Structure formats: C-alpha cells, structure tokens
Amino acid sequence: TASVLRAYIEHRLDQQPGLQKLFYVGPMFRRERPQKGRYRQFYQIGAEAIGSDSPAIDAEVIELVIEILRALDINNFELLINSVGTRESRARYNEALRAELEDVAPRMCEDCRRRAVTNPLRVLDCKVPDDQSIINALPSILDYLDEADREHFRRVREFLDDRHIAYTVSPRLVRGLDYYARTTFEITHGALGAQNAILGGGRYDGLAESLGSKVPAPGIGFSIGEDRLILAVEEARTVQPQTLDLYIAPMGDAALRHCVLLAGDIRRLDVSVEVGTGGKLKRMLEIANKLSARYTLIVGDNEIVSQSYALKNMISGEQETLSLQGLMEHFQKLRVVAHA
Structure with a gap:
C-alpha cells in the first residue's frame, strides 16, 4: 500500500x-518467522481505491475480494x-488500554510488554496463544469511537448487508500496521492452520498526506498472499475424475x-476422444471400459x-447406426446438453 501511494x-x-x-501483483519480502504458507519471499496481489472516504467504497472493495474467492x-x-476509528478515537482508546495493561502486561509476551508502553493498540494484534485470554478481556475499541466513526462503521455494515455479504464484527481486529483508520477487515480460512488469514485490508485515510501528498487522498485497499491463497484453493477443490466421451476402436x-x-473432427466439437492403437477388438473394448x-x-x-458407423452407448448398451453427418450431429447435441 505504501509503495502504491x-x-x-x-x-x-x-x-x-x-x-x-489500482492493482498490483508481484514478489515481496518479509522478516517475520516463516509459517505455513508464509515464506520469506512471497507473491502478493493487491488493489487500492484512492480518493474517497465513502463507506460505499469500503463495501465495494470487500465485495471484490469476496468475488475473487468465490471465482x-x-x-x-x-x-x-472492525473499525479502528480516526486518530482522535484511537488516542482515547490507547489511553484506556495503557491503563488496563499496567497490571496484566507483565504476564504477557515480550512484544506485548513493550507495546503496552509504546503503542497499546498493537497488543491486540498479538498471536501468542497464551496471551489471548488477557487480550479478550481488554476493553473494546468500538466503545471509544466518536459519533462520526460510529456512523461510518454503521454504514459500512449497512452496505454489506445490502449485498447479502455475511460478516463477523471482531473488535480485536486492528491489523498489523499503524496507518489503518476506520474500516479494517480480514478473511480467514480453516485450511491455513493457526495463522489462518488469506487476506486483509483496510482504510488508510491520512497516509497519502504523510507521504507528501498536498491534497487529502483517503483510500482503502487489500492484499492477498498468493501462497496462502493456493493452499485454500487446494483445500477447496477436489480433483474430479476425467470422463471420456468416445473411444474409437480401429x-x-x-x-x-x-x-x-x-x-x-469430433474433438473440434469439444468432445473428448481416445483412439485405440489397434490390436484385438476384445482388448480395445476392455480399455474403453477401464476409461469409462x-x-x-x-x-x-x-x-x-x-x-456408416455403429455407435454404442456403454451405459445403456444401446447401439445405433449413424452416417458421418449423423455422428457429428449426435455429439454436437451432446455438448449442447452438457453446457446447458
């Protein structure tokens, strides 16, 4: 996102x-510990919609990633x-978190102990299993949003509801980068293990100005890790056995x-055809049976x-004699029915 901006x-x-x-596809690098589907070098797909702070755009971007997965x-x-609000809302929430973390941070991981002082909001992004019960007991950021932030998040949900897109509000979802503002989102999948996010994204109003833009350029985007996407595709798709339409015994x-x-000629009709290489008829018919x-x-x-050709239906056992034209018309109709 920062590079695109x-x-x-x-x-x-x-x-x-x-x-x-805008969109991009290309190689990236990370310093974090490699995990299932998370490598040092990885390929990423991303898209950004820059120039509007409308909740309708948030829903449109989320709908895009849903359609990609369905495809x-x-x-x-x-x-x-979730909504992490604007800078003012986050400042109030950070103060509340800092106060809550004073007593519990010593029992948490090293990163959380450091973040509890420097940036309490980042504590919510911790993935250490032993820290989750403490994190779940912390205050919700949704209780610290100002009226404008609440209304923005309400309208995002409204636009998603209009599209019949199912979602879960997750008040602990803050994503791993500090430039996010208001809407954040993530899609998880059970095939990916403990770190089960396929993709994530969010709104980053104010980031363009911090990088030198002279005009406000609010935006929202997402990124998909290709390696993790492939794992989800492999889990979702089972290999279907190929069927053979016609076996010809010469x-x-x-x-x-x-x-x-x-x-x-028959293959040009989008019909799968296998031609025997000769030999005894009995043997070729056995092969036709094995190929289903x-x-x-x-x-x-x-x-x-x-x-004039004798065409046998191997399922029903029926046989009919067809001219060359009749044979072609038969398989043409077969394809029309198959694709209807």
Whole structure:
C-alpha cells in the first residue's frame, strides 16, 4: 500500500479528479518467522481505491475480494470486520488500554510488554496463544469511537448487508500496521492452520498526506498472499475424475488412419476422444471400459466404405447406426446438453 501511494503521488495521480482504482501483483519480502504458507519471499496481489472516504467504497472493495474467492471456488471462509476509528478515537482508546495493561502486561509476551508502553493498540494484534485470554478481556475499541466513526462503521455494515455479504464484527481486529483508520477487515480460512488469514485490508485515510501528498487522498485497499491463497484453493477443490466421451476402436491400419482424422473432427466439437492403437477388438473394448468411455465406435473397412458407423452407448448398451453427418450431429447435441 505504501509503495502504491508513493507512486500515486510521484505520478501526480493525487491531482486527478475522482476515484483512482489500482492493482498490483508481484514478489515481496518479509522478516517475520516463516509459517505455513508464509515464506520469506512471497507473491502478493493487491488493489487500492484512492480518493474517497465513502463507506460505499469500503463495501465495494470487500465485495471484490469476496468475488475473487468465490471465482476460485473458495467458499468456507469467514469475513471479519472492525473499525479502528480516526486518530482522535484511537488516542482515547490507547489511553484506556495503557491503563488496563499496567497490571496484566507483565504476564504477557515480550512484544506485548513493550507495546503496552509504546503503542497499546498493537497488543491486540498479538498471536501468542497464551496471551489471548488477557487480550479478550481488554476493553473494546468500538466503545471509544466518536459519533462520526460510529456512523461510518454503521454504514459500512449497512452496505454489506445490502449485498447479502455475511460478516463477523471482531473488535480485536486492528491489523498489523499503524496507518489503518476506520474500516479494517480480514478473511480467514480453516485450511491455513493457526495463522489462518488469506487476506486483509483496510482504510488508510491520512497516509497519502504523510507521504507528501498536498491534497487529502483517503483510500482503502487489500492484499492477498498468493501462497496462502493456493493452499485454500487446494483445500477447496477436489480433483474430479476425467470422463471420456468416445473411444474409437480401429480394425486395421487403414482404419487407424481414418479414425485419427475422424477423431480430430469430433474433438473440434469439444468432445473428448481416445483412439485405440489397434490390436484385438476384445482388448480395445476392455480399455474403453477401464476409461469409462460413454460411447464406443468400432471402425473397419466396411465402415470406411459405407461412411456408416455403429455407435454404442456403454451405459445403456444401446447401439445405433449413424452416417458421418449423423455422428457429428449426435455429439454436437451432446455438448449442447452438457453446457446447458
């Protein structure tokens, strides 16, 4: 996000009217300890909508990531949302957290002990299992939002409800970077282990100005780790056994040459075809059965001369004699039904 905003400012996109929608895909590097699907070098997909602080844009960006996951057949995920408010709301909340953490921070991890003094909000981002019971007992940031922040978050939820997008409000969701403001969100998936986030994002109003923009450029974006996305895709998709539409059994060398050409014509109809390489008919029919072919076509000299073919339905056992044109029309109809 910061790199995109620097480019946004450098190329004077902040001087352009209206909303700027940008995306990126590329390699990134991290210093954190590697975990399942989290490597030192990784590829990231991201998108940013810069130039509006409207709650409708927040919902639009969240809807985009939902559609990406659905397009990949990833359905068993959970959308978590929160609001971390503006700077003033966070300042009030940080003071409340600092007071609450005075007594409990000594029992927490080293990072939490340090953050309790320097930036209490970051304590909520701790992933150490032993600290979670303490974190869950801390005050909720939603109780410290000012009226404008509350209204913004209410409207984000309203826009999500209008889209029938299911979500869970998670008051501990603050994300790992200090530039977030108001809306934050994360999508988790059970296939990824303890660190189960596929993607995350949020609003970063004020970041562009801190990087040198002369005009306000509120924005919201997200990033997806490709490696973790692939793990979720692999869990969601089971390999379906391939089905064979037609097995052609050629009886002799002349028939084989004819069948190769015939198979090419039928394949152009988006029909899967396997041509036997010759040998005994019994053996080729055994192969057709093992391949679970829906139809078989036996082609010998008589079929070549007459251009008349006996097509057998391997499921029903029915057999019909078709001309070349009739054969092509049969498989054309088969594809139409399959794609209906």
